[in-house]
Amino acid sequence: MQQQTIAGIGNIYANEILFRVGLHPNARANRLSRLKIERLYQVTREVLQHAIACGGSSVKDFFAPDGTEGRYKQHHLVYGKEGKPCPNGCGQVIRRLQSERSSFYCPTCQKLRSLKDHSV
Numbered sequence: 001m002q003q004q005t006i007a008g009i010g011n012i013y014a015n016e017i018l019f020r021v022g023l024h025p026n027a028r029a030n031r032l033s034r035l036k037i038e039r040l041y042q043v044t045r046e047v048l049q050h051a052i053a054c055g056g057s058s059v060k061d062f063f064a065p066d067g068t069e070g071r072y073k074q075h076h077l078v079y080g081k082e083g084k085p086c087p088n089g090c091g092q093v094i095r096r097l098q099s100e101r102s103s104f105y106c107p108t109c110q111k112l113r114s115l116k117d118h119s120v
Helices: 011-021 034-053
Strands: 095-098 102-105
Touching: 011 034, 011 102
Parallel strands: none
Antiparallel strands: 095 102
């Protein structure tokens, strides 16, 4: 989620992608298995393509040049859902981490693995 080195995917989409892949927002990229990296790539493409087809995510003050709102916000599973039940039905509620930007995640579906665990 830190974009000091390479900026790219916005916070909303990063939250949604990580949830769908089952990665904790603080997971270390250099510890991901090849299978997890491939899944991350696949889900990133899917989420971004869907978001583009929906005209983006209008939250707060974002609107398309023609003034229309993006409809992808209707498909957010975790972004902005702090305190709501996990959409996977695991029994947990969505939590929020605050650093540079807010990260929304499920503590059960997106467990932070040990730094020694190379199979994330």
